[in-house]
Amino acid sequence: MEIALEAEQLGKRYGKSWALRDCSLRLPAGRIAALVGPNGAGKSTLLHLAVGLLKPDAGTIRVFGQSPYDNPAVLPEIGFVAQDTPLYRDFTAAELVHLGGRMNRRWDAALARDRLGQLGIPPRLPVGKLSGGQRAQVALALALAKRPRLLLLDEPVASLDPLARREFLQSLMGSVAESETTVLLSSHLLADLERTCDHLIVLNAAQVRLTGAVDDLVAAHRQLVGPRHDGRPVGGVAAVVRASHTDRQSTLLVRVDGPVNDPAWTVHDVGLEDVVLAYLADDAQQNRHSEWEVPA
Amino acid sequence: MIEFVLDGRSKVNTYVQLIQQVKQALRVGLLTPGDQLPKVRDVAQSLAINPNTVLKAYRELEIEGLVEGRPGVGTFIRRTLAGPSLANQAELREELVAWVHRARAAGLAPEDVTALVETTMRAALAAEASRGETVRAE
Numbered sequence: 001m002e003i004a005l006e007a008e009q010l011g012k013r014y015g016k017s018w019a020l021r022d023c024s025l026r027l028p029a030g031r032i033a034a035l036v037g038p039n040g041a042g043k044s045t046l047l048h049l050a051v052g053l054l055k056p057d058a059g060t061i062r063v064f065g066q067s068p069y070d071n072p073a074v075l076p077e078i079g080f081v082a083q084d085t086p087l088y089r090d091f092t093a094a095e096l097v098h099l100g101g102r103m104n105r106r107w108d109a110a111l112a113r114d115r116l117g118q119l120g121i122p123p124r125l126p127v128g129k130l131s132g133g134q135r136a137q138v139a140l141a142l143a144l145a146k147r148p149r150l151l152l153l154d155e156p157v158a159s160l161d162p163l164a165r166r167e168f169l170q171s172l173m174g175s176v177a178e179s180e181t182t183v184l185l186s187s188h189l190l191a192d193l194e195r196t197c198d199h200l201i202v203l204n205a206a207q208v209r210l211t212g213a214v215d216d217l218v219a220a221h222r223q224l225v226g227p228r229h230d231g232r233p234v235g236g237v238a239a240v241v242r243a244s245h246t247d248r249q250s251t252l253l254v255r256v257d258g259p260v261n262d263p264a265w266t267v268h269d270v271g272l273e274d275v276v277l278a279y280l281a282d283d284a285q286q287n288r289h290s291e292w293e294v295p296a
Numbered sequence: 297m298i299e300f301v302l303d304g305r306s307k308v309n310t311y312v313q314l315i316q317q318v319k320q321a322l323r324v325g326l327l328t329p330g331d332q333l334p335k336v337r338d339v340a341q342s343l344a345i346n347p348n349t350v351l352k353a354y355r356e357l358e359i360e361g362l363v364e365g366r367p368g369v370g371t372f373i374r375r376t377l378a379g380p381s382l383a384n385q386a387e388l389r390e391e392l393v394a395w396v397h398r399a400r401a402a403g404l405a406p407e408d409v410t411a412l413v414e415t416t417m418r419a420a421l422a423a424e425a426s427r428g429e430t431v432r433a434e
Contacts, residue, residue, distance in 0.1 A: 030348070031348075032346050032348070166344055169344040170341050170342065170344045171341070173340040173341055173343075173344050173345060173346065173347060174337055174338075174340055174341030176340070176347055177336050177337035177340040177341070177347035177350075178337055192344075195302075195310060195343075195344065195345045195346065195349075196344065196345060196346050197346065198346050198348050198349070269307075271307070
């Protein structure tokens, strides 16, 4: 299995604080991966490291085996759309396609024109005058014209209305099906991710909390409902990710390593969204309790 | 050619939903051997879903022997799920429609009709099964 993106003990520091720390992950080629986490978790930092815009302060990051910061030869393999799709706003879409051809060794201008034509994007209007959805489509078309093997998208749909968001995801899924590009996209919109992504990276407070194939992750977690839990180990449960209690009942989201047969617990399957929320909420709660100096 | 639709609120896995729709279309004769399934790219784009999900569904159907993938061309139906019963369905349906009208005229609400059909079907199938066993025992 070819690895598109691999990080080992990766770290990046701004001043004294770590934006990313001890980050280890592997993204197999051909996957569509979701990068999720709250604001400030380190998502953009990870993407900037992957595209060689930042230099790691610790550990390594490799794209198809090469370090993107030290080895610009790998850059043609990477397409990157930064947050809020920055484009030269006074240029028209047609001019941007032409410009891309001058600045990239590998450039499929026909692909970009085809795509923008099908979407009905006006070619001779400055992109600053286009709608947010159209601008996002232009940025995606330009990134795809590089024919990248790894496509990195930082919050590509965050600022789009629901219709533009759906159209963006439609063109992304359609083009990925054709090109077999590996995709890593950061997003807050968990419902979209459940349909589009088959790989997951959860970042929280500068660290990787969870990563792997979505099917495996969903299969490895369950929700248990039962009488108030006193912390005793439950057969089949590898770890309790999140627990909430009333005076007589406990609800646990757990990682399992075998069947949970204890009759005291009712076992429910979980979805991707449940799993992600459990890993994010876990930390948020812990932090707040300690900040307010009250017991968890 | 069929078009897939997804039930966003359903807990059923996306790829399972695609499989179920193909099988349903095969059962009612909407798809027959030789028909082509929509291209992976088109399904991924129109539903905005991961192309790997579509591939997974098509692969599963291939393992079951229902479809075959022809590299570079597409995925085609190999065999049907519509049994010989398909021919009889129109006639049975007509009788059922007449019966539903009678049930409504007798004052049954739609829920009553459904409940009656379900309980009757359960009872009839159980009777059928036990009769089968007696025959075998003899």
